[in-house]
Amino acid sequence: MDCRIIVESLSSYLDGSLFDHEISSIDNHLVNCHECSAVHSDLAQIRMAARSLPQYEPPSHIWYQIRERVARETPSIPESAEAGKQSWWRRIMSARYTVTLPQMVGAGAMTLLVAFGTGIVSRQNLRRDGSESAPPSIDTLGMAAFAFEQPFREEINRKLSSINLQKASWDPQIREGFDRRLLRIDDSLKSCRQNVLNHPGDSDSRQLMISLYEEESQFLEDVERMK
Amino acid sequence: MSRPPQSGANLRRGSLAAVLAVAGLAAVAAAPPSAQDFWQSFKVSPSSTLDLKNRDGTIRVKGRRKINSIVISAKITSGDARVVAERAPDGTIQVDAKGPGTVNFDIEVPESTNLKLLSFRGSMHISHSSGAIKASILTDGSIELIDLQSPSVEAHSANGNVVFKGAVLPTGRYALKTFSGSVEATLPASSDFKLVAKSVQGGMDLGKFPLNFGKRTNQVVEGICGAGGASVSLWTQEGVIRLRSEP
Numbered sequence: 001m002d003c004r005i006i007v008e009s010l011s012s013y014l015d016g017s018l019f020d021h022e023i024s025s026i027d028n029h030l031v032n033c034h035e036c037s038a039v040h041s042d043l044a045q046i047r048m049a050a051r052s053l054p055q056y057e058p059p060s061h062i063w064y065q066i067r068e069r070v071a072r073e074t075p076s077i078p079e080s081a082e083a084g085k086q087s088w089w090r091r092i093m094s095a096r097y098t099v100t101l102p103q104m105v106g107a108g109a110m111t112l113l114v115a116f117g118t119g120i121v122s123r124q125n126l127r128r129d130g131s132e133s134a135p136p137s138i139d140t141l142g143m144a145a146f147a148f149e150q151p152f153r154e155e156i157n158r159k160l161s162s163i164n165l166q167k168a169s170w171d172p173q174i175r176e177g178f179d180r181r182l183l184r185i186d187d188s189l190k191s192c193r194q195n196v197l198n199h200p201g202d203s204d205s206r207q208l209m210i211s212l213y214e215e216e217s218q219f220l221e222d223v224e225r226m227k
Numbered sequence: 228m229s230r231p232p233q234s235g236a237n238l239r240r241g242s243l244a245a246v247l248a249v250a251g252l253a254a255v256a257a258a259p260p261s262a263q264d265f266w267q268s269f270k271v272s273p274s275s276t277l278d279l280k281n282r283d284g285t286i287r288v289k290g291r292r293k294i295n296s297i298v299i300s301a302k303i304t305s306g307d308a309r310v311v312a313e314r315a316p317d318g319t320i321q322v323d324a325k326g327p328g329t330v331n332f333d334i335e336v337p338e339s340t341n342l343k344l345l346s347f348r349g350s351m352h353i354s355h356s357s358g359a360i361k362a363s364i365l366t367d368g369s370i371e372l373i374d375l376q377s378p379s380v381e382a383h384s385a386n387g388n389v390v391f392k393g394a395v396l397p398t399g400r401y402a403l404k405t406f407s408g409s410v411e412a413t414l415p416a417s418s419d420f421k422l423v424a425k426s427v428q429g430g431m432d433l434g435k436f437p438l439n440f441g442k443r444t445n446q447v448v449e450g451i452c453g454a455g456g457a458s459v460s461l462w463t464q465e466g467v468i469r470l471r472s473e474p
Binding site for chain 2: 171173174177178180181184185188192204207208211212215218219222223225226
């Protein structure tokens with residue numbers, strides 16, 4: 001499948017609104033195509049970040065004002081024969097827009113969010129505890145990953161963010177053991193990921209990666225219980 | 228430089244101190260073994276749960292027939308750890324070793340007690356149990372599960388062997404995992420189970436079970452023995468998987 005078609009379909013793919021056969025061809029493509037896989041990862045991150053934003057219900061008078069404004073402005077649009085022939089781009093560009101302050105703030109926040117999300121994904125050396133100088137033992141989530149890794153990584157990231165808040169108060173021996181364990185899992189994940197890259201048809205390496213993610217997830221769950 | 232001569236009084240004081248020191252040592256040696264650092268017992272129903280968390284040290288749990296109490300003995304061998312044991316509102320007996328230090332537990336439970344054991348480091352030995360078991364060691368330590376009749380076992384160590392010897396019940400679930408150790412399961416030869424075994428670097432020895440393989444590669448094996456039924460899952464990243472049958 002063409003990368004352009006894949007990228008265009010990713011949003012529907014993430015929405016879960018595609019047919020099974022479309023999902024499986026995108027799955028297959030994402031396993032083999034690093035670029036599309038990275039775009040998918042970016043999109044998933046942005047969606048996740050957007051979901052966590054608080055939702056505001058606009059006041060009811062806003063809708064009334066919009067309806068009023070539309071009713072007022074509709075007759076003023078010239079219905080010339082040329083208008084129908086204008087390109088969609090020209091129509092958009094020639095239309096008049098009014099943007100309220102909350103809309104501007106929202107748009108600005110969204111732009112920042114996209115930039116932030118893209119930045120997160122592209123930073124190869126992102127540390128899990130948010131510290132650039134942290135040892136590499138706690139580096140996994142910054143690595144490029146396959147589509148099937150995404151849900152595991154999200155779950156692990158969520159657990160780690162709560163554990164990292166507590167870590168400073170642990171005794172050094174336990175902290176060292178924790179980091180060592182994560183490092184070993186990460187190393188194994190890297191090695192399995194390389195195997196998947198080298199042999200895309202090898203389902204074993206994929207299964208073993210999933211086992212490693214389950215291992216890491218269980219470990220973090222146990223650490224949370226230990227608190 | 229020559230030492231000044233000792234006076235008679237000094238000599239007498241020295242002798243007295245030596246005698247007292249010897250007497251003190253003798254008294255310590257002759258004293259009975261010190262009492263356990265922690266001891267507590269809880270009356271429980273047959274299907275109760277023991278939930279234990281330890282940071283460092285050995286945990287031994289032995290199931291016994293015809294008892295209706297959980298008896299907890301613990302010895303604090305180093306550090307400032309203290310043991311807290313209490314009954315939760317749902318009846319679970321919760322035991323927690325708090326603070327840094329090594330605590331060795333020796334616990335007796337009714338054999339049907341469910342066990343949830345979690346330790347940062349140290350080995351676990353569980354025997355003669357027929358309750359559900361969940362045992363996890365977060366870093367270093369091995370887990371031994373001997374003479375079990377449990378419907379569900381999850382044993383997991385990061386760096387240590389996991390050894391299981393016992394029956395698998397028809398609808399039971401058994402997951403034995405270790406990152407850097409070996410997994411060894413010894414089951415009755417007549418067992419029926421579905422097997423999923425994954426060993427990334429260490430290899431597998433699946434013994435003489437008549438497995439009907441669905442998948443068999445160097446690293447992943449899926450198969451059914453007999454009528455299936457129980458689910459047996461064995462995983463190690465760096466160690467060997469051994470499956471043994473016993474008559």
